[in-house]
Amino acid sequence: MWADESTFYQIYPLGLCGAPNENDGVRVPRLRRIAAWAGYLQGLGVDAVLLNPVFESSVHGYDTRDLRCVDCRLGGNEDLAYVVSVLHEHGIRVVLDAVFNHVGREFWAFRDLREHGWDSRYRDWFITNFDGDSAYGDGFWYEGWEGAYDLVKLNLRNPEVADYLLDTVRFWRSEFGIDGLRLDVAYLLDHEFLRRLRALANELSGQPVFGAPGSDATFPLIGEMLHGDYSQLVNDDMLHSCTNYECYKGLYSSFNSRNMFEIAHSLHRQFGSDPWCIYQGLHLLSFVDNHDVTRIASILSDPACVRPAYGLLFGMPGIPCLYYGSEWGEPGQKGGGDDWPLRPAFEEPRPNALTAWISRLATTRTAREADGSLAPAARALCYGAYRNVQIASEQLLFERACDDVRVLVAVNAAASPATVSAGELAGRFVDVLAEGSCGTVPVVELSGALELGPYETRYLLAC
Numbered sequence: 001m002w003a004d005e006s007t008f009y010q011i012y013p014l015g016l017c018g019a020p021n022e023n024d025g026v027r028v029p030r031l032r033r034i035a036a037w038a039g040y041l042q043g044l045g046v047d048a049v050l051l052n053p054v055f056e057s058s059v060h061g062y063d064t065r066d067l068r069c070v071d072c073r074l075g076g077n078e079d080l081a082y083v084v085s086v087l088h089e090h091g092i093r094v095v096l097d098a099v100f101n102h103v104g105r106e107f108w109a110f111r112d113l114r115e116h117g118w119d120s121r122y123r124d125w126f127i128t129n130f131d132g133d134s135a136y137g138d139g140f141w142y143e144g145w146e147g148a149y150d151l152v153k154l155n156l157r158n159p160e161v162a163d164y165l166l167d168t169v170r171f172w173r174s175e176f177g178i179d180g181l182r183l184d185v186a187y188l189l190d191h192e193f194l195r196r197l198r199a200l201a202n203e204l205s206g207q208p209v210f211g212a213p214g215s216d217a218t219f220p221l222i223g224e225m226l227h228g229d230y231s232q233l234v235n236d237d238m239l240h241s242c243t244n245y246e247c248y249k250g251l252y253s254s255f256n257s258r259n260m261f262e263i264a265h266s267l268h269r270q271f272g273s274d275p276w277c278i279y280q281g282l283h284l285l286s287f288v289d290n291h292d293v294t295r296i297a298s299i300l301s302d303p304a305c306v307r308p309a310y311g312l313l314f315g316m317p318g319i320p321c322l323y324y325g326s327e328w329g330e331p332g333q334k335g336g337g338d339d340w341p342l343r344p345a346f347e348e349p350r351p352n353a354l355t356a357w358i359s360r361l362a363t364t365r366t367a368r369e370a371d372g373s374l375a376p377a378a379r380a381l382c383y384g385a386y387r388n389v390q391i392a393s394e395q396l397l398f399e400r401a402c403d404d405v406r407v408l409v410a411v412n413a414a415a416s417p418a419t420v421s422a423g424e425l426a427g428r429f430v431d432v433l434a435e436g437s438c439g440t441v442p443v444v445e446l447s448g449a450l451e452l453g454p455y456e457t458r459y460l461l462a463c
Contacts, residue, residue, distance in 0.1 A: 006047035015343025019073035029075030045362030063104030093179035186223025244284035286318030295332035311457025315409035412452035429460035
């Protein structure tokens, strides 16, 4: 699947494009700002853009009013179609955030229910009880998302609701030419609905809208999972992938506590070769931050660890996803009454040395040969098995091996140089992330030890 060989870039459009925090009813084509970033994203090494909610809502996008109209604060449907077409021209696919668990109180069908009560033909689109009342005095009780009653839960077991949502996905595909979906709060979605959605995704995968004829046209479904057994939803019948929150926590926590054993344990538990390792062969969406959590530059107790944190992200199994602005170290602290501080506006990108480092990591992970196939190191990083080689409090050495290709990933989380020793470090290696004279990649000869500079990450491809 193309997503397994991609670097994703997550954008919260209402934030990046500088939309008002509340819907003012004024139509402004702010969404087109994203199209102006296409060249920058291509140069960064991005293969797919994930757009958080873009459809008509009252406040933050997850309180949807209409799933088939772009939020007026961002423009109109033609503006989203334009953005997708420009990104496609730059070789970048587009995945939309599908909010199918709940809608806002101003959603057209729920407005009808509020107006007509028991007599509304949409009464069973939601989970209601007319023996009680809501906090808003509607004359009936309804289920909200995890107790938030401005987010009205849809009844996905109602075939009419499921059909409406599946037809909405078909509309998005035909109207905008999108390439996949991110499923909001996938852990709450009805499993039978997910099976029907997967059948539709399989159908759409045979109708390519991107790339050359015969290229991979898979329509991936990537679910938001916070906890639990990911394989309950990520399988051949439901989702292709999901968010890897376990390793997200292990990433920043290992650097903050100077304890690389934590992330090493999580990675082995998930992707190792022992029979009890639970996610072998799965490609989970990995990240150091997103629109719901404190940004990596703000959560790390030692800001210099941001470089090795990204080095680890791109070296470990999974599909790496960047959150807009974090690639140049944008701060952002979760807390207070809302998450808008995590979702700032930018007129244009602000690349710096950190951005260049991340671009190097991204292009290394997806480098291609002349025939279009993945380069050897990229193949190991995208598909290779995981094995811990050497673990210390502030250093981690692990192996990614695929067929006859082997890459060693070495990470130093310390402010001082460190030496990592292991039998696997004996031999000749291509120092993949380094650049020699005239742009060549240097080859190093090691005899069982590797010197790492402060906060350094090395990818070593065995010759």
